[in-house]
Amino acid sequence: MRKILLILAFSNLLTSELILEITQGTEDPYRVAILKFEGDQKVSNDIDKIIRNNLMRSGEFNLFVNKDLLSLPNNETEVIFNDFRILDIDYLVIGKIAKDGISISVVYEIFDINKGKKIRTSTVYGIPNKNRQLGHYISDGIYEEITGMKGISSTKILYVTENKNFNLIVADADGSNEQILLKSNDPIISPTWSPDSKKVAYVSFETGLAKVFIQDIATGERELAIENSSQVSSPSWSPDGKFLSLTMYQDGNAEIYILNLKNKNLTRLTNHYSIDTESSWSSRGSKILFTSGRSGSPQLYELDLKKSNARPKRLTFEGNYNAKGSYLPNSEGIIFVHRSDSNFQIAMKYFDESFIRPLTDAQMDESPSISPNGNVIVYAITEKGMGLLSGVTLSGVKFRLPAKKGAVREPAWSGFLR
Amino acid sequence: MLIFKNKLGFIVVLIFLSSCTSMNITEENVYSDNVKTVEASSESLESIQYNNKAVLTNATVYFEFDKSSLTSRSLQILKSVVEALNENLSVTVTLAGHADERGTREYNLALGQRRAEAVSSYLYLNGISKDRISVKSYGEERPAVTGQNERSYARNRRVEIN
Numbered sequence: 001m002r003k004i005l006l007i008l009a010f011s012n013l014l015t016s017e018l019i020l021e022i023t024q025g026t027e028d029p030y031r032v033a034i035l036k037f038e039g040d041q042k043v044s045n046d047i048d049k050i051i052r053n054n055l056m057r058s059g060e061f062n063l064f065v066n067k068d069l070l071s072l073p074n075n076e077t078e079v080i081f082n083d084f085r086i087l088d089i090d091y092l093v094i095g096k097i098a099k100d101g102i103s104i105s106v107v108y109e110i111f112d113i114n115k116g117k118k119i120r121t122s123t124v125y126g127i128p129n130k131n132r133q134l135g136h137y138i139s140d141g142i143y144e145e146i147t148g149m150k151g152i153s154s155t156k157i158l159y160v161t162e163n164k165n166f167n168l169i170v171a172d173a174d175g176s177n178e179q180i181l182l183k184s185n186d187p188i189i190s191p192t193w194s195p196d197s198k199k200v201a202y203v204s205f206e207t208g209l210a211k212v213f214i215q216d217i218a219t220g221e222r223e224l225a226i227e228n229s230s231q232v233s234s235p236s237w238s239p240d241g242k243f244l245s246l247t248m249y250q251d252g253n254a255e256i257y258i259l260n261l262k263n264k265n266l267t268r269l270t271n272h273y274s275i276d277t278e279s280s281w282s283s284r285g286s287k288i289l290f291t292s293g294r295s296g297s298p299q300l301y302e303l304d305l306k307k308s309n310a311r312p313k314r315l316t317f318e319g320n321y322n323a324k325g326s327y328l329p330n331s332e333g334i335i336f337v338h339r340s341d342s343n344f345q346i347a348m349k350y351f352d353e354s355f356i357r358p359l360t361d362a363q364m365d366e367s368p369s370i371s372p373n374g375n376v377i378v379y380a381i382t383e384k385g386m387g388l389l390s391g392v393t394l395s396g397v398k399f400r401l402p403a404k405k406g407a408v409r410e411p412a413w414s415g416f417l418r
Numbered sequence: 419m420l421i422f423k424n425k426l427g428f429i430v431v432l433i434f435l436s437s438c439t440s441m442n443i444t445e446e447n448v449y450s451d452n453v454k455t456v457e458a459s460s461e462s463l464e465s466i467q468y469n470n471k472a473v474l475t476n477a478t479v480y481f482e483f484d485k486s487s488l489t490s491r492s493l494q495i496l497k498s499v500v501e502a503l504n505e506n507l508s509v510t511v512t513l514a515g516h517a518d519e520r521g522t523r524e525y526n527l528a529l530g531q532r533r534a535e536a537v538s539s540y541l542y543l544n545g546i547s548k549d550r551i552s553v554k555s556y557g558e559e560r561p562a563v564t565g566q567n568e569r570s571y572a573r574n575r576r577v578e579i580n
Contacts, residue, residue, distance in 0.1 A: 117441075118441060119441055119442060120441060120442040120443070120444070121441065121442070121443050121444075122442070122443070122444040122445070122446075123444070123445045123446075124445075124446055124447075124448060125445070125446070125447045125448065126448050127448055127450055130448065130450075133448040133449065133451070134448055136448075137446060137448050141444065145442060154448075154449065156451070170451075170453060177451070179451070179453040179455070180453075180455045181453060181454075181455065181456065182455070182456050182457075182458055183455065183456070183457045183458065184457070184458035185458070186458065187556070187559035187560070189523045189524070189527070189557070189559065190523065190524060203527075204458055205556065205559065206458040206459070208554070209554050210527060210554075210555065210557075215456065216454075217452075217453055217454070218452040218453065218454060219454055220454030220455065220456045222456060231527075231531065231554060231555060233524055233527055233528075234524045234527075247524065247528065249528075249531055249555075252531070252535045252538075252553070253528075253531070253532065253535070254527075254528035254531060254532075275525065275528040275529065275532065277524045277525060277527070277528045278522065278524045278525060291522070291524075291525055293525075297484065298484075298521070298522075298525055321484075321521060323521065323522040323525050324522040324524065324525070337521075337522050339521075344520065344521065363566075364519070364520070364566070366522055366523070367522070367523070382519075382566070385564060385565070385566060410523070417449045418446065418449070
């Protein structure tokens with residue numbers, strides 16, 4: 001889906017819950033009836049809210065609730081398809097919650113109204129007091145069954161907050177369930193996920209010099225990626241998890257290297273007197289995208305790792321600032337920061353097109369990160385001097401994610417966790 | 419339906435039939451998101467180094483946007499820094515490069531480094547031994563002043579000499 005629709009205005013509430021206002025969704029949304037799940041009322045209310053928020057945020061659904069409907073079937077035998085066809089509804093979702101002591105499981109069924117049959121039965125086993133996770137899994141199942149694309153509700157985002165000190169935070173993709181990975185008095189930048197989403201790498205200035213650290217999310221164990229006297233920055237994991245590309249300043253200038261995480265061997269990728277940094281891998285790991293100042297202004301280049309002595313190929317030609325690029329998950333194009341007049345905005349370029357597509361229109365947009373299904377881009381904006389996160393889907397839905405206090409920046413989307 | 423005689427066609431028909439009749443049945447367990455919070459011990463090297471510094475060598479030089487070349491004003495300032503260093507041979511300097519907030523953070527980190535290296539080169543070419551100079555960059559992470567205007571940006575594109 002390549003249609004980018006125009007985006008208008010947004011609400012301005014200040015809580016850490018996702019601020020969501022659909023300014024323009026798709027022209028032809030799926031019409032889906034989701035009945036209130038039967039069983040424990042608290043669990044039912046919790047997951048109902050989460051499923052609705054998740055599906056609405058995608059901008060691809062028009063949702064119907066119990067009061068909109070003509071009949072409320074409890075099970076498959078009670079479904080009267082005509083009652084839904086009259087309302088022009090495409091899909092029906094019903095579910096049951098089973099609570100046995102502390103364990104919770106949810107069985108839900110999806111019916112294709114037009115075909116007049118059940119198309120999915122799923123059971124999700126939850127963790128006590130984590131109804132949110134349960135809701136995310138169910139909405140991802142519904143999303144996947146109906147759109148054919150994997151859902152991202154149960155994915156996570158990393159970001160950095162600044163409020164007197166600096167925190168590296170992991171949260172659900174909707175901004176809820178925030179947990180602190182690292183607290184520091186010094187800046188943290190460039191957080192990124194390992195491909196299995198169990199570790200993170202980031203740049204911390206805690207030693208007085210920029211250094212790349214690798215940290216295990218569950219255990220908190222962390223180590224320097226490279227122990228030397230050089231400044232080290234801009235980490236990016238290879239898709240197989242075996243290598244980390246990064247920027248080092250050993251000879252005084254930013255150059256890109258690949259670190260073998262097992263034996264700690266370093267391979268130098270660039271050798272130029274101008275700045276080379278912000279490396280990131282293609283989804284198959286055969287190419288590296290990076291920012292270089294070699295043309296006199298920052299532009300994006302691509303290096304083919306399969307060819308020996310390959311020369312970097314320049315990818316961007318429009319404007320005098322194109323930086324911090326990353327590949328789309330299908331590697332059909334790239335997203336990056338583009339300077340247009342004096343504004344920095346997020347832009348996209350497909351390889352089979354000769355022009356770039358601006359995705360945002362503020363003044364200081366940066367650090368774009370794309371969801372693993374390739375459908376949503378989260379990025380950092382500055383508004384009234386304060387940093388916050390914003391997102392845009394390829395179907396034109398836009399949302400924002402400000403913090404309760406302080407500035408938010410440097411978002412990074414995880415891979416699929418399911 | 420079975421008009422396909424070749425092997426490939428037969429497979430196509432089978433896939434078509436199976437996609438018509440199959441229903442998705444899944445079972446899954448939710449991911450337990452355990453997170454351990456870590457506190458960075460901020461034993462900054464700076465605090466140790468500040469002790470034997472002569473105030474004479476403290477100075478700041480400024481740069482143009484996306485540039486690391488020294489201006490004539492900067493050269494004047496650096497000249498007096500060289501003099502102060504020549505008069506106080508035990509004194510070492512740290513050159514911390516900075517960028518304004520426009521542009522990407524990693525590119526600005528590299529740009530801050532280039533600015534600090536430009537100052538370092540000047541000092542070295544004017545007879546200051548390399549082991550008296552240490553170079554680092556904070557990119558855009560430690561602005562001297564806040565504000566989204568050219569005046570603030572200009573004051574943040576700098577190398578601090580301490």
